[in-house]
Amino acid sequence: MSPPPPNPTARKAPPTLRGTDKRDAIVDAAIDLFVERGFHGTAVPEVADRAGVGAGTIYRYFTSKESLVNEIYQQFKTELTGRVMKGFPVDKPARQMIHHMWTALAEFAKEKPRAYAFLELHHHGSYLDAQSNAIESRIMDMGVRFLQAAQERGEVKPYPPMLLIAIVHGAFIGMLRKCWEGLLELTPETIAAGETCAWEAIRA
Amino acid sequence: MSPPPPNPTARKAPPTLRGTDKRDAIVDAAIDLFVERGFHGTAVPEVADRAGVGAGTIYRYFTSKESLVNEIYQQFKTELTGRVMKGFPVDKPARQMIHHMWTALAEFAKEKPRAYAFLELHHHGSYLDAQSNAIESRIMDMGVRFLQAAQERGEVKPYPPMLLIAIVHGAFIGMLRKCWEGLLELTPETIAAGETCAWEAIRA
Amino acid sequence: MSPPPPNPTARKAPPTLRGTDKRDAIVDAAIDLFVERGFHGTAVPEVADRAGVGAGTIYRYFTSKESLVNEIYQQFKTELTGRVMKGFPVDKPARQMIHHMWTALAEFAKEKPRAYAFLELHHHGSYLDAQSNAIESRIMDMGVRFLQAAQERGEVKPYPPMLLIAIVHGAFIGMLRKCWEGLLELTPETIAAGETCAWEAIRA
Amino acid sequence: MSPPPPNPTARKAPPTLRGTDKRDAIVDAAIDLFVERGFHGTAVPEVADRAGVGAGTIYRYFTSKESLVNEIYQQFKTELTGRVMKGFPVDKPARQMIHHMWTALAEFAKEKPRAYAFLELHHHGSYLDAQSNAIESRIMDMGVRFLQAAQERGEVKPYPPMLLIAIVHGAFIGMLRKCWEGLLELTPETIAAGETCAWEAIRA
DNA sequence: CATGAATGAGTTTTCATTCAT
DNA sequence: TATGAATGAAAACTCATTCAT
Numbered sequence: 001m002s003p004p005p006p007n008p009t010a011r012k013a014p015p016t017l018r019g020t021d022k023r024d025a026i027v028d029a030a031i032d033l034f035v036e037r038g039f040h041g042t043a044v045p046e047v048a049d050r051a052g053v054g055a056g057t058i059y060r061y062f063t064s065k066e067s068l069v070n071e072i073y074q075q076f077k078t079e080l081t082g083r084v085m086k087g088f089p090v091d092k093p094a095r096q097m098i099h100h101m102w103t104a105l106a107e108f109a110k111e112k113p114r115a116y117a118f119l120e121l122h123h124h125g126s127y128l129d130a131q132s133n134a135i136e137s138r139i140m141d142m143g144v145r146f147l148q149a150a151q152e153r154g155e156v157k158p159y160p161p162m163l164l165i166a167i168v169h170g171a172f173i174g175m176l177r178k179c180w181e182g183l184l185e186l187t188p189e190t191i192a193a194g195e196t197c198a199w200e201a202i203r204a
Numbered sequence: 205m206s207p208p209p210p211n212p213t214a215r216k217a218p219p220t221l222r223g224t225d226k227r228d229a230i231v232d233a234a235i236d237l238f239v240e241r242g243f244h245g246t247a248v249p250e251v252a253d254r255a256g257v258g259a260g261t262i263y264r265y266f267t268s269k270e271s272l273v274n275e276i277y278q279q280f281k282t283e284l285t286g287r288v289m290k291g292f293p294v295d296k297p298a299r300q301m302i303h304h305m306w307t308a309l310a311e312f313a314k315e316k317p318r319a320y321a322f323l324e325l326h327h328h329g330s331y332l333d334a335q336s337n338a339i340e341s342r343i344m345d346m347g348v349r350f351l352q353a354a355q356e357r358g359e360v361k362p363y364p365p366m367l368l369i370a371i372v373h374g375a376f377i378g379m380l381r382k383c384w385e386g387l388l389e390l391t392p393e394t395i396a397a398g399e400t401c402a403w404e405a406i407r408a
Numbered sequence: 409m410s411p412p413p414p415n416p417t418a419r420k421a422p423p424t425l426r427g428t429d430k431r432d433a434i435v436d437a438a439i440d441l442f443v444e445r446g447f448h449g450t451a452v453p454e455v456a457d458r459a460g461v462g463a464g465t466i467y468r469y470f471t472s473k474e475s476l477v478n479e480i481y482q483q484f485k486t487e488l489t490g491r492v493m494k495g496f497p498v499d500k501p502a503r504q505m506i507h508h509m510w511t512a513l514a515e516f517a518k519e520k521p522r523a524y525a526f527l528e529l530h531h532h533g534s535y536l537d538a539q540s541n542a543i544e545s546r547i548m549d550m551g552v553r554f555l556q557a558a559q560e561r562g563e564v565k566p567y568p569p570m571l572l573i574a575i576v577h578g579a580f581i582g583m584l585r586k587c588w589e590g591l592l593e594l595t596p597e598t599i600a601a602g603e604t605c606a607w608e609a610i611r612a
Numbered sequence: 613m614s615p616p617p618p619n620p621t622a623r624k625a626p627p628t629l630r631g632t633d634k635r636d637a638i639v640d641a642a643i644d645l646f647v648e649r650g651f652h653g654t655a656v657p658e659v660a661d662r663a664g665v666g667a668g669t670i671y672r673y674f675t676s677k678e679s680l681v682n683e684i685y686q687q688f689k690t691e692l693t694g695r696v697m698k699g700f701p702v703d704k705p706a707r708q709m710i711h712h713m714w715t716a717l718a719e720f721a722k723e724k725p726r727a728y729a730f731l732e733l734h735h736h737g738s739y740l741d742a743q744s745n746a747i748e749s750r751i752m753d754m755g756v757r758f759l760q761a762a763q764e765r766g767e768v769k770p771y772p773p774m775l776l777i778a779i780v781h782g783a784f785i786g787m788l789r790k791c792w793e794g795l796l797e798l799t800p801e802t803i804a805a806g807e808t809c810a811w812e813a814i815r816a
Numbered sequence: 817c818a819t820g821a822a823t824g825a826g827t828t829t830t831c832a833t834t835c836a837t
Numbered sequence: 838t839a840t841g842a843a844t845g846a847a848a849a850c851t852c853a854t855t856c857a858t
Contacts, residue, residue, distance in 0.1 A: 057838090057841095174378075200405055247849085462818060463819080465817085
């Protein structure tokens with residue numbers, strides 16, 4: 001996200017990196033607090049405290065509290081959709097598409113659980129701007145197209161594609177939530193079992 | 205301004221019920237706003253305005269903003285669990301249990317969509333007190349017991365019961381969310397299709 | 409506290425008395441609360457609760473919270489000054505004047521401790537109106553005149569009369585305060601000892 | 613801390629001390645208003661206005677309105693008792709003790725009249741915490757001990773020491789109050805005369 | 817007459833944002 | 838560039854007073 005220093009001999013390199021460090025610290029702190037207490041329940045100075053920076057510093061990286069959530073949202077939503085899109089088995093059977101998607105989501109959720117929780121919990125906050133919401137629709141459209149194709153091949157149930165997406169995605173979220181609540185563990189076995197359920201939910 | 209009174213002699217009805225009316229108006233307004241903007245994003249005077257009462261009036265019915273969310277949460281969570289429990293086919297095959305549960309949830313969600321959204325979105329808010337959280341665990345325990353019995357009868361997949369619950373409940377929420385977003389309609393067909401998916405997700 | 413009904417056949421007696429009873433109950437409750445928590449620290453509904461009447465009832469006897477304090481203040485200040493004036497040994501030696509005054513104050517303070525505390529603590533509240541403050545000055549003027557006369561007779565110290573008043577009255581209040589705090593008991597002995605001190609403080 | 617700058621180029625003095633300056637301004641404003649209108653009668657923004665700071669600033673120096681009164685109370689009560697204790701003629705005749713105490717109190721009351729009035733008027737407010745009240749008792753205990761010793765030496769009247777304290781302290785307060793009301797002037801002569809009265813009030 | 821539910825102006829307190837250093 | 842003290846607008850909540858019953 002930060003452009004590579006065009007001048008490798010610059011003495012200013014550490015400060016430049018420090019800038020990135022600070023941004024990252026702010027993002028990390030903000031994710032934690034937004035997940036724990038929600039957007040409106042989190043005070044900017046709290047974010048600054050947890051990030052170990054001054055309150056004013058946040059405004060050097062983000063123009064407002066709203067832009068902070070939105071930038072975080074877009075950053076991670078983009079990363080998440082990127083992972084799902086990357087290597088998506090476009091021409092393969094639906095079973096493999098589900099496997100790819102389920103695995104990609106699970107990996108992300110395991111690597112960056114707070115970020116995933118953040119995306120999930122702030123899904124439709126009134127503070128999200130148009131751009132943040134747009135990312136969602138694009139991936140949804142893609143999902144619908146692939147599912148329609150699979151229906152035509154008779155691989156999945158002939159229900160509205162949006163319903164099938166909802167069922168699969170909902171099942172995934174449901175699984176994750178129980179993990180966050182400590183009632184389930186996100187082991188490879190759990191993930192695989194969940195995937196089986198999700199597939200059988202929609203297969204023809 | 206006032207609707208044409210079909211009965212010109214009825215004058216006392218509103219005054220008689222006014223106390224209950226006001227409380228209900230506050231609860232309705234609060235649900236709407238909490239769903240739209242979240243707990244911390246909703247100001248008490250906004251609730252009062254939408255309810256058509258003075259700001260101070262809210263404090264005659266609820267001791268604090270927190271008690272307002274908690275009372276609403278408990279009221280509807282109790283109603284919802286009551287509906288699921290009532291007439292639950294205890295000794296019947298798992299398929300019927302799923303049908304009963306799915307139908308009960310769908311009926312409630314259709315009758316009182318805002319209330320259902322409220323319960324769903326405020327699920328684990330830090331402002332919910334012990335009592336509010338307790339209702340959830342009790343119904344979950346029951347679900348686990350029934351699923352275990354069904355597993356022993358070989359009716360559902362031999363995965364952790366909590367995972368199966370998560371999948372089914374998650375699928376239901378997923379379906380609803382798409383309805384809230386206007387991407388799906390909560391018709392009897394949609395509901396039935398979703399139920400089929402949910403059942404096939406967990407059946408052995 | 410309520411006078412015996414002089415007319416046993418009057419059907420209206422109870423209502424009539426009830427009115428007076430209510431006013432008295434309000435005054436009693438108000439004195440207690442004003443002493444405990446101060447004027448601004450006392451809520452009108454609290455007064456109503458303790459008096460056992462409805463909140464609105466207070467406004468049938470007093471036009472406002474301010475008029476409530478002021479009426480109470482004037483009522484008891486008038487009673488107190490009346491007691492001091494009644495039978496004041498105008499032509500007698502200063503020693504006897506001090507005795508009379510000290511005894512009158514002590515009797516009142518013993519009979520109606522809350523009322524005395526009220527007068528003392530609300531002495532110069534910004535909510536007292538002109539009339540309330542006027543009562544004070546009149547009795548003070550009288551005290552100054554008598555003390556000047558006594559000075560001319562060489563009975564008391566030739567200091568500013570206002571200082572002598574301040575010393576004696578201050579000493580009395582000081583004694584009472586320790587009683588209120590439970591550090592001293594308002595026995596006849598204490599009162600007499602205090603009087604001796606007060607007299608020797610100002611005698612020539 | 614900084615000597616009076618006779619040098620017109622000094623620009624940095626106020627900023628250096630600004631933190632302390634603000635706190636002091638708040639304390640000064642609060643004392644004035646608490647004396648004039650009482651604790652509950654004073655609104656925090658009023659204090660802020662008079663102090664020339666923003667309302668929020670007060671909460672950077674004091675955690676609440678209550679802590680504001682308590683900190684002020686303790687600060688000045690500690691200063692006052694310190695002055696009385698400092699150089700107290702422990703082994704000298706009671707006459708000298710009275711002189712020392714009376715002079716110390718009068719000096720403080722003259723230097724910081726608002727602070728003295730504040731201490732006096734808020735003496736037993738329900739908003740004072742345990743620590744604020746504790747300061748009072750310690751100095752009282754000391755007074756009792758010294759008076760008992762003086763009684764054994766036959767220097768003062770054989771009345772309860774607490775009564776003698778009450779008389780002397782009450783007389784002092786009485787004198788001050790008349791000064792606050794403008795009915796007496798706190799000249800050295802007045803102070804000396806008052807002291808004479810106070811001594812003769814308790815001497816054997 | 818008596819009541820107490822209802823209210824909005826006012827209270828204490830928090831917090832996003834700015835700006836002097 | 839980074840800071841954090843300062844702030845005022847807005848939040849949650851209280852209460853003197855009114856008025857329909």
